[in-house]
Amino acid sequence: MCTFVHLNLLDTARYGELGAIDTIFCRNVLMYLSSQARRRVVEGFYDALVPGGYLLLGHSESLISVPGRFDLVNLSNDLVYRKPG
Known part of the structure; x- marks a missing residue:
């Protein structure tokens, strides 16, 4: 099953x-955030x-x-990030 949601990426408490x-698609968004916000979002992911x-x-x-x-x-012609485990 695939579920799409919209949320404020800086509201990391809602991630839980x-x-x-299993998979997060976050395309062409992080580049517009400050380095501090980017770090916070990625840690939440x-x-x-x-x-x-x-x-x-x-x-x-x-x-x-x-x-x-x-x-x-x-993966094929793309680079992706995987959480170890």
Whole structure:
């Protein structure tokens, strides 16, 4: 099943209300946030994802400026981030 939700990305407390998340698509958004806000959102994503879950960003985005715990994975022609586990 796939569920789409709209929420304020800076309201990381609401992430827990969504239940177990296997994949997060956050395309072309993080680049518009301050580095502090970007770090906060990415940490919230990490906490919300199940072990082995994926974070997919836009082609012009990366987590290079956000130190984190995600693994970088090459899937076909795309790079995605995976929560270890």
